Structure formats: C-alpha cells, structure tokens
Amino acid sequence: MYRIGEFSTISRVPVSALRYYGDRGLLPPDSIDPDTGYRYYAVTQLPRLNRILALKDLGLSLDEITAILNDELSAAELRGMLRLKQAEISQLVTEEQARLSRVENRLRLIESEGMMPSHDVVLKEMEPQRVVSLREVLADPRDVGTMIGDGYAALMPAGIMPIAPCFSVYHDPEFKPTELDVEVAFPVATQLEAVPDTPGGRSFVQRSIPGGKAAVIIHDGPYDTLHESYAAIGNWISDNELRIAGPAQEAYLIAPDDPGGPITEIRLPVA
Template identity: 40%
Template structure:
C-alpha cells in the first residue's frame, strides 16, 4: 500500500485535500494504522480520486460528487460529462476573449481621445452601388457580437461568387440594419459587382445613394469606436443627425494582420 504522501504525489493533490476527502467520506483510506493513525491507500483508489476531481471540476459540490460516485457513474457517463464541461469552458474562453478585446478597444479609445479631430471627416454623396451579399443576424451592434458573425460570411460569399462565375469589383463592404423583430442586428457582407444582376444563390442588391459623413479608420475594426466618436462629434458640431448604421468599406483588408487594415466608415446623415 501507499502512504498518504506517496498517494497524494501520484494523484497530484495535496495531503490536506486527501484528509478533507476522508473526513467527508469521499475517499477514505484503504487502511489506518491503529497505533500511529497513518493513512494508507492502494493504487486502485487513484481511479476514484480522478473521478472526484473530474466531477468537482464540473462545478459540482463535494456532497453531490459523493452521491454520484456512491451510485457508481460508469466511464462512458463520466466521459460525456467531461466533454460537455470542456465545451462549456471553451465557449466561456471565447466569450471572455471577445469581452477582453472589447475592453481593450474601449481603453484604447479613451487613451487616444483628442488625437483625431473633426477635420478628419469628409461629407460626401456616396453613389449607389450594386453588390452581391450574404447576411446573418448578430445579437447586438457590439464589436464582440458583430465580428464572429460577419467574418465567416466573406469567405463563403467569395466561394459562391467563384462558383457562379461572377467577378467582384471593388472593395468588400459591410452594412447593418435593425432586425425586423427588434432583436439583434442584421449583418450584411457584400462586395461590388459590375453588370451582373444575378450571382447564383447569392443575393444581388443595390445600395442606395446616401449623404454620408465619412472618415478613414486605420487598424482592426474592434477599435473603430474611436473613429465613430469622431464622426459623432463632427455631426453634432455641424447640425447633422445620423440616419442609420455606418457602412464599412474595406479599402485594405488583412485577415491575418488586422492592424494594417484601412476602412472607410460612411455614416448616413440628414439635417437636424
């Protein structure tokens, strides 16, 4: 048999934790020396220890773990529970990473306030443009919600256009609108096309002419809020009002090096 120290080392837990498990009846030692009180374990008990730790990592209380183990959870059930927890943790990592990016973007916007001025804004008439597009719905207009929905649309759009024999003309464009049910935002990923009125199973639409306050944004789109702030200040100073969501024309797009991106933001406006 193994001493409690050796068993703890093999199981990658502390002696203190083993004593706690013993006190709860979760993992009693195989034998206890009646004179010294030393606890001894067998190698076979490592299996139960692993189950205790795995179930605890699922978020269960130790009391719940004990009741589950006493009813004997088989290996298949335990594997399924762990896979589910793994998926939950992976989803949480993705959400936390997106949230961290959003926080960093907000912080950067605060730190760079005043570096861009309303002189960087140009008011212009944007002519109509025919585009092929795919769309999907995002939960909100927050960058953390928009990015994961918008980004996959472009590879699929270009794949379908290639299959249909339609050649893109001009930079890619994104635009947005409130979902019909008021829940979420419809995200459109498009690219200009010339002449074609159909493109296989891809929708072809004409973006109407707009009067827009425009500015050039440099860098990843999750930092575009600072450029939107500049547009907002210009609109306020010049007695205009926003008339919908901004269009994004990707003048230079670098999927793997977002810092090199160059995007023209076109915010539709009308007189106040």
C-alpha cells in the first residue's frame, strides 16, 4: 500500500490528478484511513490508471472513460463512441490545417505589405432570409441605386419596413459590365399578403434567400474600390481551400449619401 505521493511517483501522475480521479469515482483509492483521511493505493490499481490515461489520450472525456471502465457499455456502443471520436478528430485536424494556412497567409501578407490588411474576411453562418425583391438585367451597374430607391418608394407608403439592411444579389456566373443580372432584396419578417408595384413599374417577388456559410468582408469606402475587397475575399477563399457556392451579395449598411461615405458588406456563399 502506497500513500498518494509514492503512488504519484510510481505512476508519474500528479497527486492533484490522483485526488481528482478519486473524487470523480474514476480511480478510488484502495482504502482510506477513516481517522486521518489518508488515501492508500495498491500497485494493482496501476493498470486501471493506465487505462484511464490511455483512453484520455484517445480524446475521451472523463465521463466517457467512467462509463467504459464501469462496464456500462456494450461492445457496439464502445465502437460507436470511438468512431464518433475518430470523426471528431479528423474534422479537428482539417480545421486546424485551415487555421494554419490562414496564419501563414496572414504572415505572408504582413511581410509583403509591411502591415496588417486594412480589412478582414471572416466566415459567418447566414440564416435563411425571407425577402421581397426586384430583379432586372441592367445595362449600367450604377442603376442598382435607382432600383433600391424605387423599391423603397413602393414599400414605405405600403407600411412595409425592411427588418434588416437591403442588399443586392448578383446572379451572373461571371462578371458582365454591360448586362448585369441583379436582384435587389428587402428582408421582411413574414410572408406578405400583397406588395404593390414600384413607381418605376417594377414588380416585387417574394422568396427566401437560403442560408449557409458565407465569406464576408466589410467594405468601408466608395463603390469604385469595391473590387479591392472582392480581391481580398477571393484570395481568402482560395487560401482556405473553399469554393464559391452561390451568387455574391452586397448589403448596403450605410447609404452612399451619408457624410462618412457608404459602408457595404460583401458576402460570398462558400462550401
């Protein structure tokens, strides 16, 4: 019988951890002196302790290990648990590798430009959004602004308030400066009975914009530098070995007539 310090030396497990395992019921001491409370361990407990350490090394939690050691699991459940853990770890490895390449890219950016990039791309989870929208093929990209104005001019008098900033969706698979298939969307809370046509004679469609992951960047500046943010988001996506999985969106968080200039969020669905 060993006292906890000796058992710690033999097993090379810290005293505090042994006490913790004992209190959790994972490795109760062989006996406890009822007068002094001293814990006494037997060498025969080493296999159990080593099993605890080995299972912990597989990434199992102490609760899971407790269940395994107390024989509460069938062989099938055990296999299932391990296969689950296997999937978890391989996902973790993939994620960490992606993180690693993000760090490497950031380092490369800093070394080449001497500073941090001015704005950052982040991956966000988008909720599906119910919208009323106008869609049109435009000759001039700047007409998007008039479409938005036209849309508001129809919605406001009808008492329809967008619940989030309006945004545009660019449906062209590649960029076409002369024939731009663009949708202007106004998020709404629920399906609406009727939506009036716009003063400009456009008709609204009600639909749901699907959710999912999107690479997002805030563009804080005039529209004629939007391409820089698109370049940043494009680089980020290829760096992270993702691919574009839907049409780009631009959300107009602050309108261009604001004294501070417009602020735009570019979103690119990815998978």
